[in-house]
Amino acid sequence: MLDKTFDPKAVEPRLYAAWEASGAFKPSEDPNAEPFVIVIPPPNVTGSLHIGHALNNTLQDVLTRFHRMRGKAALWLPGTDHAGIATQMVVERQLAAAGNIGRREMGREAFVEKIWEWKAESGGTIVNQLRRLGASCDWSRERFTLDEGLSAAVRKVFVQLYKQNLLYRDKRLVNWDPQFQTAISDLEVEQKEVDGFYWHFAYPLADGVTYQHPVAFDEDGKATAHETRDYIVVATTRPETMLGDTGVAVHPTDERYKDLVGKFVTLPIVGRRIPIVADDYADPTKGSGAVKITPAHDFNDFGVGKRAGLAVINILTVEAKLNDSVPADYVGMDRFVARKAIVARAEEEGWLKEIEKTKHMVPHGDRSGVVIEPFLTDQWYVDAKTLAQPALKAVENGDTVFEPRHWEKTYFEWLRNIEPWCVSRQLWWGHRIPAWFGPSTDPNDKDQFTSKIFVGETEEDVLAEAAAYYGPKVQLGFTDGLVFVDRNEQGELTRVDLKRDEDVLDTWFSSALWPFSTLGWPEKTEDLARFYPTSTLVTGFDIIFFWVARMMMMGLHFMGEVPFKQVFINALVRDEKGAKMSKSKGNVMDPLVLIDELGCDAVRFTMTAMSGQARDIKLSKQRIEGYRNFGTKLWNASRFAQMNECVRVEGFDPATVQQPINKWIRGETVKTVAEVTRALEAPEFDAAATALYKFIWNVFCDWYLELAKPILNGDDAAAKAETRATAAWALDVSLKLLHPVMPFITEELWDKTAEFGPARDGLLIVEKWPQLPETWIDAEAEAEIGWLVETVGEIRSVRAEMNVPPSAKPPLTLIGASAETKARLARHRDLLLTLARLDSAREAEAAPAGAVPFVLGEATGALAIAEFIDLAAEKARLTKEIAGHAGEIDKTNKKLGNPDFLARAKEEVVAENRERLAEAEAAKAKLEAALARLAAVG
């Protein structure tokens, strides 16, 4: 006997272990099985499961289980990401908290060792939490972005891109994070609006130059007065950058400054003579129309400087302090301290013309939260523009489809405007860049010691390249220190020790390879041949750029095929008020706590049901409780079945059932199978959840089991046997359909019911997905049970409205019933009596006195409840019903009275309206007659 409720806590670990041990998570080895493959968005190896993971991984598991049951070779490939900055940051913090020496004092090797220790300690957390979620990943194929195989893939990709000129080293401005002291990509920069100021500075003109500047204007904006100025005004939000100014730009057509182009200003504080140049970048409508140019610390200014041939002076250190390119007073000063100091000095010296309050966007590091500085450094870049073209095409022509489709616009927008991708990071945790520096033999190269680069997958490859470059007489080696060079007396090279690039690659560089690197690439493995391209990628929209687009680029470039055919973008989980969950707000819902409290299946069903498209998911605990209740409902239905000996029957064929209710539930089951299958194929997760919920609760429990009770308690042995077998069958089908979403409770019920009926072995997880013939839908049974359900509903409604106590069992009379209705009444009289709590049900010519009428198709029902009738209430009820019909009639008449409607609307629509009109008119007439009788009485 089943317990009264399902106990998820006891069942979940046991079943998961059984599944895993059975090998059911591995893809079928049947060569004829069509593959279905998902690669997991690898979570941070040291992370833990949050609600977003719960959603994302539930959906992946639903798909995986569904396709596995459909007989496909289903592979859900799990793994974790080393998460460069994030992990390095965590470990640095831990070291600091423990009072340890910092990473720089510790040194690279020791620090990386610490991270590996941390990974060993916490690295199993998230994968075990995925198990608690029921994730049917093939753990035997689990990968980690820094494992040997994936690292080899990364090296190979780097070298190949380099050789194809799609990856190069360049000196340009990058987004510099002074906290982590590394370059970051554009995507890792967050623009935040902050309160700030425009400080207007007057830069004095050099060489005694003056000009006329307009100061008053007429209505048309024409200057009417001018003053003589010996300075030019520029505005800035970052005064400290003035120390690196090497020019002032004005627009070439700007009349005000026309004569100043080619003249010079003397930069205050610094005393540098810098030119006034003409450049389209200067916007005459903004500020004074003149703009200070700091090529080394502003992306726009860098461009202006390049065009105008201005000097590039870097004034910052890696920590964003002023370096020794600035006047001595400021050297070593923090950038924000310097800002204040410079403003103070400007005021003191009289060249601060104005302070204007403003709100403006300031770039911040998404991890560090500090203000990013544009900074001139040498970095590695991927030519994303070139790689983006096939990635664009593949989505344009539908090789890869986004679901929901509108995300494609986001994808296109970014790829069409893509910039070179800075892939080097000045971090220690990650894939070290396989590039080595040596001296250039070209005397024109500026930096003789590091300007020759050798790129190779192995040190052997690099030595071979170097040997080819330096010639056989040069002895080659490697060094951890500076590049070492020895020369003979003639100045010829005799020895070179190459130095490997210190930097590591952006984490997303390795993630971009995930769909093929995890399958064994660059080896030609069986998995790679069988499982690439993958089927569906399930991920959040926040990483379409970071990850999806880059996988597309790399997949197409290295595999020649898209990495996945479908991208399902899931929503973002928010709290019940729609706020983003965050620790600081204290509104975080921990999926593991929810699983503990309400069971994994309830959490999973919630995620599935709420995964409607293109929307935030506002998650409330109440909702999860509702779905926990749904599980309990299913459990109790199974308990009822068990109590009533509804056990599976060997060789039972639903096609042979005779009882109308059994024919009916058979058809409903067929429809549900079709709908759930369709929904999961799409996938429309919410539609699948809705179909399952409605079928199991509102159809099977609310009606089928209730309708079955009289038979199960009756004496018709044949009908009883048939109903038992049908109930067991429908329940079995339900368990299968629900299994992808609620794997634990369905598996448990499957296993428990295996104890009864004919022997069956195996777990539900490996069962085949049902596929039922449409011919099992019986229109007549459907109509008949529909009639029964409607009749019961009407009677219940009347009883409730008339306050008829449940104990009262009034007789029912049917007036004007058709032969078909009479037959139905005869067939289901017992059911009707039980479900509607009636004493009797018979046909008659006229309603008995004091009976309450209601419309039932062509017939009129009359419930003899004279003793409960409140005349006023009954009048009100009838009047309301009549008004309802009258409204309907009115509306429909209008339609049918419109010749255009008759002429142009589809025939079946017209027919439908005619029918509706007739029904409404008949119903209204009956009720009006009843009301008239009532009026006569009262």
Added chain:
RNA sequence: GGGCGGCUAGCUCAGCGGUAGAGCGUCUCGUUUACACCGAGAGGGUCGGGGGUUCGAUUCCCUCGCCGCCCACCA
């Protein structure tokens, strides 16, 4: 500045060209031998505003208004 999404019952959301739906909440009734994590019933919406297309618009188009998000070089 550019783009995307949303605005449907008190709340959360389906529906997306032919009679407005669900869950939760609310109200009424109910200890009928699966289930009170339950059952029965009821109330509740001019589908954000305004135009247009159409025989017909919550559904398609335009426009406006809010709300949210993404991108954009911080004079």
